[in-house]
Amino acid sequence: MNWPAFWLSLQVTAVASVIILVVGLAFALLLVRVRFPLKILVETAIMLPLVLPPSVIGYYLLLAFGRGSPLFEWFNIRILFTWQAAVAASVVVGLPLMVQSSRAALANVDPLLENAARTLGASEVRIFWRITLPLAQRGILAGMILGSARALGEFGATLMITGNIPGRTQTLPVAIYDAVQAQRYADAHLMVLVMTVLAFAGLLLARQLEPPTLGKRTRQPAEASI
Amino acid sequence: MSPRLHVNFIKRLESVTLQMNFAIDTEILVLFGPSGAGKTQTLQAIAGLSTPDSGSITLDDTTFFQRVAGKPLINLPARKRRIGYVFQQYALFPHMSALENVAFPLAGRRNARDRAMELLERMHLAHLAHRMPHELSGGQQQRVAVARALATEPRVLLFDESFSALDRPIRERLHEEIRALQAERQLIVIYVTHNLDDAFAVGHRLAVVRDGRIEQIGRIDDVFTRPANQQVLNILGIPNAINARVVETGPSGALLDWNGITLEAPPIDAPRGAQVVAYIRPGDIRLIYPDHPLRPVVGSNHLEGVVVERRPERHVHCLRVALPDGRRIEAVYPASSYTTMNLTPGESVRLALRKESIVVIAVHQGAPHSDASRSDSRPERNPVSMSPS
Known part of the structure; x- marks a missing residue:
């Protein structure tokens, strides 16, 4: 068992999860609440990592963070071949799942309840925190868990942009690949088992959160009756 | 206020x-x-x-x-x-x-x-x-x-x-x-x-x-x-709307011609020959027992017809009656009234309507034939009360 890889994976996943939650929720809100031109293109672009080959994602990340990129030259962000690069790769692949799930959950909150809150004197910010978010929380949580599980399992792009440095940038999935290459099968067995258990637990949790039971009862299309 | x-x-x-x-x-x-x-x-x-x-x-x-x-x-x-x-x-x-x-x-x-x-x-x-x-x-x-x-x-x-x-x-x-x-x-x-x-x-x-x-x-x-x-x-579901023509009008009342049936109505502010939309208040229609002479309800209009349907509601009964030419009239009366009368569908029935039960709600001036059929000649909209200044 490669413990440094295990702990690094947890660290990468934890940081990525927080970013996925915040950024994903922002995107979901944007897509549910704001009307803007070419929205469908933005939606599609967010979903793209679900279907692109990992090498393509890795290549884009190399472009984004490499020498000559705005992030590198202007903002002095130099994360390639560090563990932060693994976080970046994890965020990109985990985000679509978060956006999808939390977007559905937010859209599922009955606008009637938000309207009722408005007539009761609540500001939009208060409505979001007291009504919308609590009613959508299961879907949002499920999305975050799915995104985190996907982040934990990220392999291809991570391999390309972290350089696979044992003890520094080598995450668990990459370590498994290494172990198999070196024919250390006992090592690989254990790590595969750990990965499977973690992924299984994550999916199970997400599935249990998935069907939101709150907020659906009074659902009716807004302004259905004139 | x-x-x-x-x-x-x-x-x-x-x-x-x-x-x-x-x-x-x-x-x-x-x-x-x-x-x-x-x-x-x-x-x-x-x-x-x-x-x-x-x-x-x-x-x-x-x-x-x-x-x-x-x-x-x-x-x-x-x-x-x-x-x-x-x-x-x-x-x-x-x-x-x-x-x-x-x-x-x-x-x-x-x-x-x-x-x-x-x-x-x-x-x-x-x-x-x-x-x-x-x-x-x-x-x-x-x-x-x-x-x-x-x-x-x-x-x-x-x-x-x-x-x-x-x-x-x-x-x-x-x-x-x-x-x-x-x-x-x-x-x-x-x-x-x-x-x-x-x-x-x-x-x-x-x-x-x-x-x-x-x-x-x-x-x-x-x-x-x-x-x-x-x-x-229509919206209030009030039955018995009729289109009639003013035959005669005077200070004590008017005579309306409702497609061949002459009805006595209260005085109308409309010239002879005018088309009017009126309705007969269902609650003002009385039924007359078959053996009853018409005398006591003199001053009323009398119609004869056949019961089409009797529909009990909570406190009242609704009786739909077909006149000989097929026109329908609806009467509403307290559930406790006319209990001894046979009002099953198909029975003939006589109705009495006081002239006050006929309410004119719109007058179309002019030629008797032109207006009634035109859909755009809606009666004057009642001005909405109290418009903000």
């Missing part, structure tokens, strides 16, 4: 264009009309949940909305209008208890929970304060919704088909509560319904809404005894 809430706006919707213009005092106004007529949209415009295209909405000295040429645009957000809105689907927050729901609008105030509890007590729900909405019956949920709407201490309370999903006895009790609350707190109440029983039970005045406009507004019994036009008749 001068009216307090002035509503005067235009809003174009996909199916209909709303042109609302009315004013309300401290009273209960019922908006009645078919679905799609614009009743809910009107409430939403008043509450600030939708924005009219133009016009103005004012309550006492506060302008809620104003989009009038030459004046600055005003559109007070819903949360600042302090209008209580009770929705048909209750719209309680499902993740909060009854008490938390009522306390929601009171957040940040001192004694919020005590105030919320008082309101629940007022609605006879104190014992259920800690239940979640899904643990309450429909009637209880709606009481919580009313308590919650009262928490903002609104001057205006809007009911949008609020009780239509509830059973009749529960609805009747809630109507009593609404009337009591209205009087107790001097509220302006607008009550939207498509149920006439509800309108009678709760309303002081009635506005008949059709195609985004108010066809007639007035005291409920006035609207029923003097409907402004054919549309109001």
